[in-house]
Amino acid sequence: MEQLTPLNAPTAEDPYPYYSRLAVEQPFVFDGQLNCWIAASADTVDAVLGNAAFRVRPIDDAVPSQMRGSALGELFAHMVRMTDGPAHAPRRHEVEQLIEAANVGAMVTALPDLGTEPLDALMFTFPSRAIAALLGLAPPTVNGIETYARALARAIAPGASPETVAPASRAVEALSAVFAARFPNEQQRYGAIGLLFQAYDGTAGLIGNVLYHLAIAQPEITRRIIQDAPTLAGFVAEVVRLDPPVHNTRRFAAIEIPFDDALVRENESVLVLLAAANYDPAAAARTFTFGAGIHACIAARLAITIASVAVKALVDTGADLATIERNGFYPALNVRVPRLSYARLR
Numbered sequence: 001m002e003q004l005t006p007l008n009a010p011t012a013e014d015p016y017p018y019y020s021r022l023a024v025e026q027p028f029v030f031d032g033q034l035n036c037w038i039a040a041s042a043d044t045v046d047a048v049l050g051n052a053a054f055r056v057r058p059i060d061d062a063v064p065s066q067m068r069g070s071a072l073g074e075l076f077a078h079m080v081r082m083t084d085g086p087a088h089a090p091r092r093h094e095v096e097q098l099i100e101a102a103n104v105g106a107m108v109t110a111l112p113d114l115g116t117e118p119l120d121a122l123m124f125t126f127p128s129r130a131i132a133a134l135l136g137l138a139p140p141t142v143n144g145i146e147t148y149a150r151a152l153a154r155a156i157a158p159g160a161s162p163e164t165v166a167p168a169s170r171a172v173e174a175l176s177a178v179f180a181a182r183f184p185n186e187q188q189r190y191g192a193i194g195l196l197f198q199a200y201d202g203t204a205g206l207i208g209n210v211l212y213h214l215a216i217a218q219p220e221i222t223r224r225i226i227q228d229a230p231t232l233a234g235f236v237a238e239v240v241r242l243d244p245p246v247h248n249t250r251r252f253a254a255i256e257i258p259f260d261d262a263l264v265r266e267n268e269s270v271l272v273l274l275a276a277a278n279y280d281p282a283a284a285a286r287t288f289t290f291g292a293g294i295h296a297c298i299a300a301r302l303a304i305t306i307a308s309v310a311v312k313a314l315v316d317t318g319a320d321l322a323t324i325e326r327n328g329f330y331p332a333l334n335v336r337v338p339r340l341s342y343a344r345l346r
């Protein structure tokens, strides 16, 4: 069996005993192989995410070099998730308003045809179209929006190759045109495009992980969970905590920071293991999957709603969830998105 590391754990079959151990035994250590600090306990994850001297980007490197000068680089420079300092709060307020103004009921109009590839359609297509519909785009424009969201997600993922930049830049240009009339203000337009990126892998992973756990549960328990909306939402929230779609995020020290018994030097990075913090007994069942502090996810409730609507839609087609199988995960360093299919033989 491959040895677990913080970067292969998100796509390991069962990384949770490993994370539990890290949370208790190695709350904050320097990993010489990965050349970064690892925060794994609830306390250290909270402390890193709550300290403004730990930034979302390295100082003097606001935009990754491979993106500079491209349309993707422009988007990156305007994204709230990638913004440090005084510009962050107003940008965050702007995207929060986009979400608050959204009509959640519009989401169901974005459900794709579940006839042919229902599992992929629900995991990847539906969340992108749902966000586009919530942002006020009309159905003909909403269809196909997932292709652009995928290009963005591939190019902004940790470790993305330089070849992903050109397709993602074309996606930014196409999306700018799509959103131009609705959001004439440039920052708002970038905010809307950024939401498509933010939602892509996390929500796909959440829907996939929920379907997997419903598939392996006793059929009677699955039936009880899905027949009542609050019970389903509660179940989705537990999957967010115990089999999370997002496992880690990163911070960079803007200055020298004394931390616990350690000294983090300027520009050193910290890999923040949200999934390990969820498993820290001291966390008392608190969920770190949506982050913490000033950059915490603005759409935790919305993500749970999207996943619940997706599961319900699949059940309404008469699908037998018990026949769903998990065959590994999509390759990634920070997210856990299962490859699901229906079993051929039963």
Ligand code: HEM
Pocket (backbone or CB within 6 Å): 056, 080, 081, 082, 092, 095, 131, 195, 198, 199, 202, 203, 206, 245, 246, 249, 250, 274, 289, 290, 291, 292, 294, 295, 296, 297, 298, 299, 300, 302, 303, 304
């Ligand atoms: C299950 C799905 C999702 C998960 C697990 C998730 C998780 C996260 C996490 C961990 C962060 C913080 C990153 C950091 O501090 O480094 C974050 C930030 C963010 N998320 Fe989500 N997210 C999900 C879905 C969504 C959706 C559906 C949207 C929007 C429609 C969204 C919008 C955002 C935004 C705008 C930020 C940046 C906030 C800021 O920097 O101030 N997320 N998300």
